[in-house]
Amino acid sequence: MKFFTKPVKPEDTADEALLNSYRETRDLKVLGRLYERYMPLVYGVGLKYFKDEEQAQDAVMGIFEELAQKVHQHDVKQFRSWLYVLSRNHCLMQLRAGKKLETVTLDEFVEFDPVLHPDNEGREEAMQALERCMDKLIPAQKQSVKLFYLDEKCYKEVADETGFTMNEVKSYIQNGKRNLKICLEKNSGQ
Template identity: 80%
Template sequence: MKFFTKPIKPEDTDDEQLLGSYRRTRNLKLLGSLYERYMPLVYGVALKYLKEEEQAQDAVMSIFEELAQKVHQHDIQQFRSWLYVLSRNYCLMQLRSSKKMETVGLDEFVEFTPVVHPDSEDRERAILALEQCLDKLTPPQKQSVRLFYLDEKCYKEVAEQTGYSMNEVKSYIQNGKRNLKICLEKNGGR
């Protein structure tokens, strides 16, 4: 007795299966099907940071192109979360490169709003405050935060590069982020 199975359609598979299939075959249709599920999320992130619909739409296309390359370079545990971080980092890099973000906005960097939002006249003071607060972190926190946020490394890559366990890396990043917020709120207005 033969059993016939119908071909698996992209919409019938979960994220990890589609991602694995794309990595094996490099068939962009598979990646496109996966990405399509999260296009509203990517567009929302882009609109939040870039503030203009046209730029957000362009970002959605550019992020897909970046995704096709980066998906082979990273160990992705949860695609949705990883795509969110990729999208956010892409938008922040766009803002930095276009000089729209003239200050180092740690609020975008670690997603909180400090007490004082420096204007362009206070740019040097804001950069100095950021550097001083980064220097106050413990060495493991500082290293983990820099690798994760500035170098766009995933938890696993940070762990491999530093020798810390995954739990230590997550803890250092979480505590470092909290300590930066506290430090900037205390010293941001001075």
């Protein structure tokens, strides 16, 4: 009985040898030789996502730095394919970090109605109501909402600061905002 396996290309073997050598020695020159083969691929991925040559060039450098760390954390079978995914994820994270997925002002966030709160006194009451409602949120929601809306941090910065995953951060912010809205509506008698 004959088993069919995927043919091994010479560059796959050379990639694996360089990768193993880097893992053993941590010599960045070795990793650089391997990375140099795929720089056009990485640059192309950067260009695809950023649509800007300078940002794509910056991504090539940033991805190399990320590669030097992540190659020790993952069992890489096909370097080229793995590097493509790493490059794509790097670019997406840069795009997300560069802009908030949702930007709102504090007034929009708590949905103040200028007709209901035309003076500073009404605004002060609304701010106090917001503080009381913030205190009713579970700690993870409160922390995520505060960092995102009040401290104006992006999802990635909130995740880095709290240790929550990106999905947890998004969930805490979404649920926290909904809970705040419900609480504020109850307090205002709407």
